[in-house]
Amino acid sequence: MHPIDLAVVVAYVALITFVGIRFSQRVKTAKDFFLAGRSLTWWVIGLSIIGTNVDTNGYVGASGNAYSIGIAQANFEWIGAIPAMIIAALVFIPLYWRAGVYSIPEYLGLRYNQGVRVVAAAIVVVVSVFAMGVAMWALAITLQTFIGWPIWLGILVSGTVVGLYSVAGGLGAVAITDSIQVCIMFVCGLIIVGIGISDAGGAATFMHKLTAENPTHLSAYLPADHESYPWQGVILGLGLVLSPAYWVGGQAILQRTLGAKTQWDASAGMMFAALAKTFVPVLIVFPGLLALVMLADIEYPDMALPWVIKNVLPVGVSGLMFVAIIAALQSSIDSSINSTALIITRDVRHVLMKNHDPAADLKIGRMLTLGLLLCAMSIAPFIGDLGGIFNFLQFLLSLFQGPMLALLLLGALTQRATATAGIITLASGVMLAGFLSWVIEMNLLYVAFVSFCYAVPALWIISGFTQPHSQEHLQNLTYSPWRSQ
Template identity: 30%
Template sequence: MSFSTLDYCVLMAYILIIISVGLWVSRNKGGKKKNASEYFIADKSLKWWVIGTSLIASNISAEQFIAMSGSGFAIGMGIASYEFMAALTLIIVAVFFLPIFLKKGIYTMPEFLEQRYDKRVKTVMAIFWLVVFIFVNLASILYLGALTIKNVLFEGQSLLISGVVVDPLWIGIIALGLLAASFAIFGGLKAVAVTDVVQVVFLIGGGLVTTFVALKALGQGNAFDGFISLTRDHKDHFDMILTQGKTMIADGKGGMKDAYIDLPGISVLIGGMWIANLYYWGCNQFIIQRALAAKSIGEAQKGLAFAGFLKLLLPLIVVIPGIVAFALNADISKPDEAYPWLLSNIVPTGIKGLAFAALVAAIIGSVAGMLNSISTIFTMDIYKGFINKTASQNNLVLTGRISAGVALIIAFPVAIMLQNLDQAFQFIQEFTGFVSPGALAIFLLGFFWKKASANGALLAALGTFIFSVLFKFLTPSLPFMDRMGIVFLLCVLVMVVTAYIEGAKPSEKAITITPDMFKTTTKFKISAALIVIILTVIYTIWW
């Protein structure tokens, strides 16, 4: 992609702004050092708009821009169900999950599991999350982000520096990691959350401009006309619920497969996608940590509702461009090249820099959020729980910073190794899908069923892997989402049977649920109703 001087200036302006804001927030005010509460949960001071934007910045990476635009090119708006259903999930999490977490006053998800079950469950899940966050999530964000930069900025070519051939992939991985670390490691969650506000401005602003320019090109100078012709001339690409056998896509192995296997019709609305979304938005330290840092339950709920509205907007940024590329008959060899093609062939000088800054912002926000979550779990659940139970506040903050740095160093070579996988993103999604059904069962029954036991939780944690692997190999034609739904039900059954074998007595650590815990403000109710109405309209029009 040909960058002009103006494009480079726009990109450099973004980098300077994000570093400046991050360092400014990271400073020790009045020479006072940060304590653990300030570093890990921002001293419970985050406002709703910071929480909402930070959730989106952590959630969206360059892979969403590239992969979802690619799916938009190949499948259409059906892939947007991930974003639309997440908006509704955020409302459910805000009402039924957050009050329980905030009442417990926890720093981490493993800490909640110890309070509800026992230290064994906490330790198993803490170790699991650390392994997944470092070796799967952090490494994959760095790799896929750097790969995007290599393909978009350097057109997949190596660099010749002082006579030495250098792979831009290495440069991208290290540069992204260090840029995120410059404020995430020293400033803690508040620095991550405040810089996320800037990230989202670039992410959404740059993304919307790219979509507008693409629609304008399709409409021969009028973006609105472009959108109308897109929906009129390519109706099949606006089917939200796929029909089995109707849409064939590349399988990544040189053949073709039915898109239904990834988006199994009505199951998207009532099946396994709920498992993935409720786990991701409600039980995942990487995401929920922002809400744990809220000033109050009301502020946290408003933040999640705000994030819900932003999720409704995201398909316009990450899916529509792919459909436009399809309508423009983009000359590409695979769907994931759709977004880079738009940047190279449609987006004008100056706007390219802004669009690319949106990509970088998405990557940096995710890397910074992941580093903070890793340091929080290691410090509060492993270090303080087993290594130094009487650690001082300064010691905890120092440990958090060191653990984040070590995690980044480990992730660098792992990220490079991911290039040996044929389908790194699909591998990551599949691995996470093995875990989410059991983890969600453990949390939900821990919330709402007093007889759920620690032994049952441990068996569910083991069972989610066993059941998922068995279904994958014994029923390969079963859609991924349907498999998650079935495995979730089996894990719930395991916990129920275990409880009854043990005598089905209410646990001493059971959570006392009262109706007033789930009360919400009028403004939140109105926001929730608006999200439901918007989703109903979208699915009614493009069913």
């Protein structure tokens, strides 16, 4: 690595650590730690959401995919995100705010019962711990690729930096550092677009060169018989089930909206994130297309982004781009750690331990943050050997996502769904998903869609035969803007 690039990296690490530690002086209570004292403004929330959302797959993997399939990769940022984000901003975030909850499992506990809350919390915790290990491993691999650090050193240094501001500053520090990290990502993205289009001889020439050899690379959708991304699968699976499940029920994403200073800031933050999300393909899709236009000599598609950094960007900017990749990973890890610590502290400890002391939440939250970080750092070196673990996580998610989304949608939008029906639907929906996966060996994306299609009518019908909560109880837990008029 060039000394100027190295200086850029060192300056970034110093800046993030300084900002994070400085923010820690504001943390006095558990509310300060987990919800930033409900002080976040809309633009910080929006940038932080994007920082949490864009991770390793988003950066390196998406560029590689764009190299292979073209602009269709942007569907994950457009129809696979924007509609769900708008619905989250206008419907679900006001609802969570009115319910006064700290987490999505807490909302489900109020809307259904504590059993649903603990099951939802347990799923999030198990998936998050392994996902953090995967992210930490990816970060170490990136450091090894670019600056030759051994895996253990990469994990130790990145874990220490993330730990310094996450443990000390909580959500406030995480949100502010995320915002800085996203700004760095967008600056780098714009520089790549500028240099790339200039080198190609202008936008029109760029598009002509791209489509000359790859005629479908500027088509938003791929044919119905495409192996990985048939257009029906993208609209039905991604657009209608997976995307809403992520944007409406994802704790790490929604936690910063619950830390907003007003309900309007929370909703506007998500809306601003949707605007930024529209332009995320500039960061993660364009480099893949650029590598193709510039006839990059690469062995496999995931090498597209590293090739662009090495061969297109000038000294200093390549260091900044390297920082942007680290930033993308760090902002995902820190958000997961903070949200998982919150869920264990409140949704597991408060429910299972009858004599819990709420005043100890801050101390326990900090200890859990540190513990989770150490856990992720311990798992990370072995992720490479456990190739199946990521598939296992995807499998676990596919079992629960469909029924959970059904519970969330019907629970929030109607007063009909009952606690008993919620438990029965969750259990039977997961069993159905397991049957589809193990016995029929259905694709995981379709498992989520089919189990969702089962869970919605099941919850609706069973609720008709079981005892609902009182209307008074449900008043602040269901979305009904027309009724209040």
